[in-house]
Amino acid sequence: MTHSLDRLKESPSQTAGPYVHIGLTPNFAGIGGVYENDLGADLVSDKTRGERIDIKLRVIDGGGTPLKDALIEIWQADAAGLYNSPFEMRGAADPNFTGWGRRAVDAESGECVFGTIKPGRVPFNDGRLMAPHITLWIVARGINIGLHTRLYFGDEQSANAEDPVLACIEHRHRVATLIAPRNGNTYTLDIRLQGERETVFFDI
């Protein structure tokens, strides 16, 4: 008999469904008094270091309609490019910045806005610097397994041009699906689930 690897299989994913707000943003869902705040509501305090920016996101379905029931989480480095995680071995991140946020999209417009700071650059596995980016994770009714993608910044052309992850995208016109143009202090990105301009999602 051959050896057994004795590995367990990951629990299979199931959709977050239409009522994800009850569990993850109960105050937003009108269930007050259980948790003091919705987790991930505030990323930034007045002590947080870095340039204040807003990230405005929508998730668009294959019919061109914004999802009204999506939930988005973001994860990013601090202004110096350090993650606020026990698994960050390069140094201590800004103690006043968790780097993680969570929003339900607006039930009318399908938009959500994260007030955050512009992240610094983080090294890729071979030591080259990645361009500043924010990791996005999207769940909703009809999405069977959470979608990973990234937001890159439209005003970081030279960093984006040398980013080792963007360089892995074979069809070069699709790089643009990850790049949020800047207008004032706001970066805006539509995440398209299908179609000509379908966002590049990551198996990562």
Add this chain to the structure above:
Amino acid sequence: MKTVASGLSNRELEVGTFFQRDRSWHPPALTPAYKTSVLRSPQKALLSLDNTLSEITGPVFGHNILGELDDDLIHNFAKPGKSAIGQRIIVYGRLLDERGKGVAGALLEVWQANAGGRYRHKRESYIAALDPNFGGCGRTITGEDGSYAFRTIKPGPYPWPNGPNDWRPAHIHFSVFGHGFAQRLITQMYFEGDPLIWKCPIVRGIPDRAAVERLIAVLDMQATIPMDASAYRFDIVLRGRRSSLFENRLEGN
């Protein structure tokens, strides 16, 4: 928010990348019998690459975020002296990684319908009654060995608009954080013996019967509290980290 969970502080941290996700084990994005997936499923190939620091790291939550009743759905929304209606249950188990190691200090969030199958949500249209003493959310953080437990009532099954007569089996939604953002997972827990499990288009999106069985909690008479609550065991597995038998260090460190 404190960022280092007490369960993590004294452990040796492993910082390897995570095992590749076995996408054939999970439901595919497109499962046409679950109609909403038709317009919400990406159609192009995913971009596959090894984890970077952005996925190896992830938020970790301290016990200071937890309130006293966060793991008690029977009471956390109930008026003083009241409790939620329904079959009282303990849901407990361990959060493990693919190597079988307990995942310590991980946040678990749950949500569910009430005993009649009704959610407390403005989009909810099922005629079953709301329970004034049941909100439907709870959370806890796993212990040093990955163990967790919470107390709730058994949710009811409910009909939903999909096919002309589709019913969800009784279930509890779980949101799970591990230690890295690549481990982020949402799933659902079903109850042993529920005949609706095998009829549900959402469950049937999972290709392998053995994978579905991993989402079915088992009644555990040894863990019940006599004259109080029955108990269901539900273990959850997250992606495992590669151990660094051979260090692949970042340059410049």
